[in-house]
Amino acid sequence: MFYALEGKIVVKKNGFVVLNIAGIHFSITVSVLTYLGIELNQKIKLFVELVVSENGFRLYGFLSEEEKYLFNELRKISKIGTRTAISILSKFSPQELKYVIANKKTEQLLNVPGVGKKTASTIILEMSDKVLASDEKLIEVLDVLTNNLGFSKEQAFPILDKIYHQKPDLDMANLLKETLKNLKQ
Template sequence: MYEYFKGRITQITPGAIVLETKDGIGYKIYPANPYHFEVNQEAQVFVEQIVRETELSLYGFATLTEKQLFNKLLNVSGIGPKSALAILAGAKPADLVAAIENSQVDYLTQFPGVGKKTAQQIVLDLSGKMDDFSSLVDQTSTTFADAESTDSVPSRSNLEDALAALEALGYASRDLTKVKKALVSETGSTSDLISKGLTLLVQG
């Protein structure tokens, strides 16, 4: 139904952003990494609306390619919106396409909610069906400023926000404990720490 929204980011939480359009409506959107954005930023966010018996949600993406990959993953039995979003958060689009086409099951099992059977199902369902992404070589997401707004979450440190965002993606507490130990001495924005945390989680 919706392709994208343009507007101003008015709120950021570890699991979602709120984008207010010019008509004054604020849309709650679930992106892979909310901290790619900043409060008061003008942004265009590609969206996919998921309507189910117990859910009416908007999932957001920095690029059209990410949205298309999200929808591809939803075609796989056993993959829901949250699992698909977690995969996209931890994998570069080109790497994900390569993993599917090369039947790299072990790579796919590193994401939350993806066991060996589900990873095999991803390969079975999507291998040979990724022609739309065959030219994907150096796909990069829209660059967003990393500056942190003190208005968004003033009571949290960047590390706490990053860990909360990873938890929202479905990563287990035991994995986050390991990541916290590795990141406790790191510096950078919340978005930087999320990216470093995802790298550690995917590499195992």
Template structure:
């Protein structure tokens, strides 16, 4: 098992990098977030996941151990392969993805190409408790209304982390309308 690579970057593609380690070039598939972090440096250390199939060996690399952890967690969902898990990490940071899953925000998952309603539901169903236990996720008990507020904030351009923090600050008043919750969250975000 190849757990990590440290070496010089030889080539960069749209979703991969070639890392030269001791004269051997390893092609490593990376998320767009990882690609942007390694773009302007000559030497890199990547935590890796090795996929072994009959016809290929594929390496997937991440700049942080947390990103690798959420990637491996995503692979435990039936129907999610490395390419789809990488697409999720290209759309969201590791902590954002953990919050999205822990709060059951299927709408945000559906914004990723290749993730439909059924797949998003399966991800939330299979990983919600697992992610909530293993990640330091703030809003563990978000309801459907909180998910709708997070989706609205996401549509307005706020990150999942910002949206989750704003949702936590909303008073737990069952009589409060969705519009009022969104206004309250936006007011809290404008203060930061």
């Protein structure tokens, strides 16, 4: 129904913001990381998801499409609702969460309230394909960095992922070159 809303932040309170769009005020639940990236009286575009439950309608807002995508993918996992999905995205940026999932760092997910061992394992199992399979170019460059050039996934993935999302139009060779340049710094 809604894809994104653009307006001015008029209220910032614990866990939500109020977005004024032409005199209509929308209450939008946000993750801690999104909350910290928003300033009062700032004109902003939030990617939103309308969630309908037995408690009513609620809007969830995100600074990036990627965070919104991860929120929706987390909600597809059994026993993960909106509250747990927001808690996970409050603890990890999209890049950090993808790194945790790609490297099967179950113990890091245990630091999120409401996530136990079984849920953490399920998150990693169900989302690992979605995280890395989102782009073949990313997978291939990561493979070259780890298997051919000897970098560990822990070293390479965060830098590669950041560059990939800053410059998505780079071809494979230039993505590899840019990542190598940043890895050697």
